[in-house]
Amino acid sequence: MAKISNEVLKRIEKENIKPIGRWSFILKDSFIWLLFALNILFGSIGFAISIYLFELSDVLSLILSVNEFIQLFILAIPVIWVLLTLIFIFVGYMNFKYTKSGYKYSVFRIFLINILLVIILGIVLNRIGISEKLNTFFTNNIQSYQESTDPRYTVWNRPTEGYLAGDILFIKSEEILSIKDLEGKEWSVDYSEAYVRGSVRLDIGVRIKIRGSIEDGGIFKATDILPWDGRGRHMQQKYH
16 A cells, blocks of 8 residues: 555655646536526527427417417427527537536436426516517627528418418409418408408508408418417407
């Protein structure tokens, strides 16, 4: 034992090995906790924006068959933000794992803690309007952000399947209006029997979402008209 101790002491002297100070461990652990907190925050923001964008699609406000609901539900998932959320959850897990007390928890428990924190904080951020403000900021400052991430451009850009969105060009009568869809094509819309959501403004330049079907002559027969920016299930409805 004495021989081993002497060898260790000689090596310490030879290699000039110095003990690591307590503050080094504290700073390292604090930095890892900071990274964990940031990843939870970013994951929560991603989840909050995912909820916000999903709500904007208005899938839950429509009366649909089971098959149609499942199809729309999948289309309405904002894939990019969901993937970013999952990445931040995984990175948060890796950070937590290497904290001072991380070894005490199983992989499942660490993931569960991460997921619960992201979900709870994400719901809070969405409820207080942070997700809407951030989404508006990204839309105004990142080119093609909305078209790439907003599921409305997928859900409501399928006229042959009954889902149409666009900007009102002019109103021909109390029964017919003309819109330019998301790809620039013009449509005549018969809204004489449409179920119009209370906050919808049928004015020139206003973007709306329309559910219905293509009739003879290429006219789109509307059954539901919803606001583009609002969340239809929270709004009073009126029958046109």
